[in-house]
Amino acid sequence: MDKKINIGLFGFGTVGHGLYELLQKVPVAHIAKVCVRCPEKHRQEAPELTFTTDRDEIFNDPEINFIVELIDDADAAYHIVRRALLHRLPVVTGNKKMLAHHLPELIELQKEHNTSLLYDASACGSIPVIRNLEEYYDNDLQISLKGILNGSCNFILSKIFNEGMPLEDALRLARELGFLESDPTLDLDGWDSLYKLVILAVHAFGIYVEPAKIFTYGITHMTDADIRFTNEKERRIKLIGHAEKLPNNDLILCVMPQLLSRNKYIYGVEDEFNGVVIKGFFYGKQFLVGRGAGGHPTSSAVLSDIMATRYDYRYSYKRMHCSDLPHFSNNIAFRIYLRYNDPSDIALLDFEEIYESYDSPDYRYVVGKVRLSRLHEVRDEMARRKLFVAAYPND
Amino acid sequence: MDKKINIGLFGFGTVGHGLYELLQKVPVAHIAKVCVRCPEKHRQEAPELTFTTDRDEIFNDPEINFIVELIDDADAAYHIVRRALLHRLPVVTGNKKMLAHHLPELIELQKEHNTSLLYDASACGSIPVIRNLEEYYDNDLQISLKGILNGSCNFILSKIFNEGMPLEDALRLARELGFLESDPTLDLDGWDSLYKLVILAVHAFGIYVEPAKIFTYGITHMTDADIRFTNEKERRIKLIGHAEKLPNNDLILCVMPQLLSRNKYIYGVEDEFNGVVIKGFFYGKQFLVGRGAGGHPTSSAVLSDIMATRYDYRYSYKRMHCSDLPHFSNNIAFRIYLRYNDPSDIALLDFEEIYESYDSPDYRYVVGKVRLSRLHEVRDEMARRKLFVAAYPND
Numbered sequence: 116m117d118k119k120i121n122i123g124l125f126g127f128g129t130v131g132h133g134l135y136e137l138l139q140k141v142p143v144a145h146i147a148k149v150c151v152r153c154p155e156k157h158r159q160e161a162p163e164l165t166f167t168t169d170r171d172e173i174f175n176d177p178e179i180n181f182i183v184e185l186i187d188d189a190d191a192a193y194h195i196v197r198r199a200l201l202h203r204l205p206v207v208t209g210n211k212k213m214l215a216h217h218l219p220e221l222i223e224l225q226k227e228h229n230t231s232l233l234y235d236a237s238a239c240g241s242i243p244v245i246r247n248l249e250e251y252y253d254n255d256l257q258i259s260l261k262g263i264l265n266g267s268c269n270f271i272l273s274k275i276f277n278e279g280m281p282l283e284d285a286l287r288l289a290r291e292l293g294f295l296e297s298d299p300t301l302d303l304d305g306w307d308s309l310y311k312l313v314i315l316a317v318h319a320f321g322i323y324v325e326p327a328k329i330f331t332y333g334i335t336h337m338t339d340a341d342i343r344f345t346n347e348k349e350r351r352i353k354l355i356g357h358a359e360k361l362p363n364n365d366l367i368l369c370v371m372p373q374l375l376s377r378n379k380y381i382y383g384v385e386d387e388f389n390g391v392v393i394k395g396f397f398y399g400k401q402f403l404v405g406r407g408a409g410g411h412p413t414s415s416a417v418l419s420d421i422m423a424t425r426y427d428y429r430y431s432y433k434r435m436h437c438s439d440l441p442h443f444s445n446n447i448a449f450r451i452y453l454r455y456n457d458p459s460d461i462a463l464l465d466f467e468e469i470y471e472s473y474d475s476p477d478y479r480y481v482v483g484k485v486r487l488s489r490l491h492e493v494r495d496e497m498a499r500r501k502l503f504v505a506a507y508p509n510d
Numbered sequence: 511m512d513k514k515i516n517i518g519l520f521g522f523g524t525v526g527h528g529l530y531e532l533l534q535k536v537p538v539a540h541i542a543k544v545c546v547r548c549p550e551k552h553r554q555e556a557p558e559l560t561f562t563t564d565r566d567e568i569f570n571d572p573e574i575n576f577i578v579e580l581i582d583d584a585d586a587a588y589h590i591v592r593r594a595l596l597h598r599l600p601v602v603t604g605n606k607k608m609l610a611h612h613l614p615e616l617i618e619l620q621k622e623h624n625t626s627l628l629y630d631a632s633a634c635g636s637i638p639v640i641r642n643l644e645e646y647y648d649n650d651l652q653i654s655l656k657g658i659l660n661g662s663c664n665f666i667l668s669k670i671f672n673e674g675m676p677l678e679d680a681l682r683l684a685r686e687l688g689f690l691e692s693d694p695t696l697d698l699d700g701w702d703s704l705y706k707l708v709i710l711a712v713h714a715f716g717i718y719v720e721p722a723k724i725f726t727y728g729i730t731h732m733t734d735a736d737i738r739f740t741n742e743k744e745r746r747i748k749l750i751g752h753a754e755k756l757p758n759n760d761l762i763l764c765v766m767p768q769l770l771s772r773n774k775y776i777y778g779v780e781d782e783f784n785g786v787v788i789k790g791f792f793y794g795k796q797f798l799v800g801r802g803a804g805g806h807p808t809s810s811a812v813l814s815d816i817m818a819t820r821y822d823y824r825y826s827y828k829r830m831h832c833s834d835l836p837h838f839s840n841n842i843a844f845r846i847y848l849r850y851n852d853p854s855d856i857a858l859l860d861f862e863e864i865y866e867s868y869d870s871p872d873y874r875y876v877v878g879k880v881r882l883s884r885l886h887e888v889r890d891e892m893a894r895r896k897l898f899v900a901a902y903p904n905d
Contacts, residue, residue: 133792137649137650137792140651140791140792141649141650141651143649235646241793241794241796242796243642243645243646246642246645246646247638247641247642250638250641250645250814250818251630251638251641251814252814253814253817254532254536254538254810254813254814254817255532255536255810255813256535256536380778380799383775383778388795395810396535396806397528397532397535397806397807397809397810397813398636398800398801398806398807398810398811399636399800399801399804399806399807400783400799400800400801401636401637401798401799401800402797402798402799402800403796403797403798403799404775404795404796404797404798404799405793405794405795405796405797406793406794406795409794411791411792411793411794412792412793412794414792415649415650415790415792415793416793418649418650418792419645419646419647419648419649422648422649423645
């Protein structure tokens with residue numbers, strides 16, 4: 116229980132710096148060395164820390180018994196995490212893109228080298244979703260998981276729908292406050308939410324699905340007309356990651372905007388907060404809300420993972436060993452709202468039914484039923500044509 | 511990891527029966543024997559189970575390696591849990607009243623006999639509050655915990671404030687649906703919330719406070735006039751358990767109704783759901799919502815506790831070992847709403863300031879500042895005079 120934790124830290128950005136500040140207030144572990152690209156940049160912020168640019172200095176330091184990986188670059192992160200596991204050094208990471216692409220191998224490596232990899236901070240920042248799926252909801256029959264998984268988009272959408280801020284201003288403010296990633300398409304096109312959904316599906320439903328197989332559409336092409344339409348219906352647009360097990364044992368996964376009515380829990384999740392609704396057969400509906408971004412909330416999640424090593428905690432990936440794993444599928448039809456430009460756009464989506472349509476020189480939309488598999492097939496073309504599509508359920 | 515769990519179950523009420531049904535769907539543990547008062551009553555519901563009226567039959571059965579205590583009677587529950595710990599049998603209980611009165615001794619017994627007592631189902635039903643406080647929020651600096659801890663009161667208040675149902679009808683409906691405990695004052699007077707608050711304070715702040723020391727006032731004396739007042743202010747009444755650490759390291763604990771404005775998370779927690787907002791210095795605000803009552807949700811929480819024994823999980827009560835534990839205190843002033851009958855009622859509460867007052871033959875109220883310590887002193891007299899008091903914060 117009382118082994119001293121000596122951390123080799125990779126990265127000293129928002130979260131890395133947050134962890135440093137947190138450990139100053141709550142000195143339960145020690146940062147032995149930090150590997151960064153430009154040590155000069157950080158030496159003033161944290162004069163008592165030892166910085167290096169050389170990964171080997173971390174991996175060859177016999178005092179270091181724990182790796183924390185908090186860098187942006189998914190490829191570099193993968194190599195660091197992999198190396199840590201090969202060295203049997205427990206490792207914590209927050210890199211969702213890396214995890215979403217390499218989880219199966221990393222799960223194998225944990226087993227092979229009997230070493231833990233924890234990453235609760237990677238999905239929903241401060242909310243302990245993964246830990247609860249692993250430790251608490253693991254004995255029930257999981258039905259669905261839906262949520263706001265990206266704080267940046269939610270911040271922008273909140274400013275627009277709660278405060279009536281124009282779209283352009285909301286985007287600018289998010290940029291100014293540092294809420295958008297260095298590559299904003301990661302947030303706005305839904306890729307960040309997608310990576311988190313892939314990770315959560317592993318823990319909630321026991322199956323890993325390659326990101327490329329999952330329909331993902333963001334809010335990049337949302338316009339003022341879409342915002343007006345949604346406001347008129349007394350709804351709000353939220354970017355939702357959605358996982359649902361159907362009675363036939365198909366597992367539906369997708370990321371797309373949704374026009375949410377007020378009676379939904381996630382309707383009220385504001386600003387940079389994330390919110391997840393998890394449904395199980397017996398426990399019913401659980402709703403978890405917390406900050407999804409920011410150095411302090413995320414580093415608090417990282418520290419919880421670090422401290423779990425004191426009792427040798429590891430994810431058990433229990434659901435992956437179930438006998439009747441669900442099958443990933445895009446075979447479902449959704450009621451959607453589509454804002455389009457040209458009649459050929461409607462043909463592109465191959466609607467099964469159209470319930471409502473509006474046509475004027477500067478605003479055209481339909482509400483209708485389309486298959487998720489079709490949306491996935493034509494995703495890139497939809498984006499090229501700058502169409503806006505959102506789930507628009509009846510309830 | 512793979513020892514078979516053979517449960518000796520005490521009680522076969524809503525939760526016990528829920529556990530039986532859950533284990534039929536998810537057969538991860540086995541109910542070896544059930545101790546109840548009237549076996550005849552239950553034999554038809556669960557013909558394959560073995561019922562007994564004799565506790566010894568459970569404790570002397572060498573096959574039984576786990577005790578689950580789900581009876582109503584707090585005294586009997588205490589003796590069962592105590593005996594289980596003395597026998598080194600891991601035990602799960604849902605009896606909040608028993609825990610609120612005996613936790614210090616039961617914590618000692620766990621240590622002495624190196625045996626686990628888990629009770630996440632005792633506070634907030636299906637929401638894993640205790641487990642998250644123990645395992646996830648335990649490295650941060652805890653600031654506050656506030657929530658709707660009683661599903662029955664919340665059900666009644668929801669019917670009144672969302673659906674405009676008259677008070678009398680809401681009470682009747684709650685009774686019909688079995689949402690009120692056999693002794694309804696447990697719910698309505700706030701005692702049930704109090705017990706849960708005592709338990710949560712141990713895990714969130716590391717100190718045990720005897721229930722009798724904590725100001726507790728329920729909704730028994732709420733009238734239509736109070737409901738009208740609250741509606742006019744566009745607020746809702748919720749019964750709130752409240753724990754807050756002040757900058758001087760005082761810990762304030764109380765249970766009372768609150769006139770909540772729409773911008774608060776718990777404003778939207780409806781029906782029999784519970785909702786808790788937990789604040790930490792680094793992770794910020796976390797909001798957890800889930801069903802607080804009912805056989806299935808509660809038994810799902812019980813099963814999570816049962817399954818945790820497979821990896822020898824125990825609460826660490828880590829916060830109790832902090833060097834600067836907070837001190838319980840009632841030394842704080844609140845802005846409250848008081849509906850009273852006679853001018854002497856105002857004198858009784860010893861207001862520090864009065865901001866607003868209204869007086870008519872059939873409805874009199876004041877809004878003012880009173881000390882929590884004073885409220886606690888005159889609690890019984892307030893109840894005798896049928897006064898209604900609620901926190902009424904400015905925000």
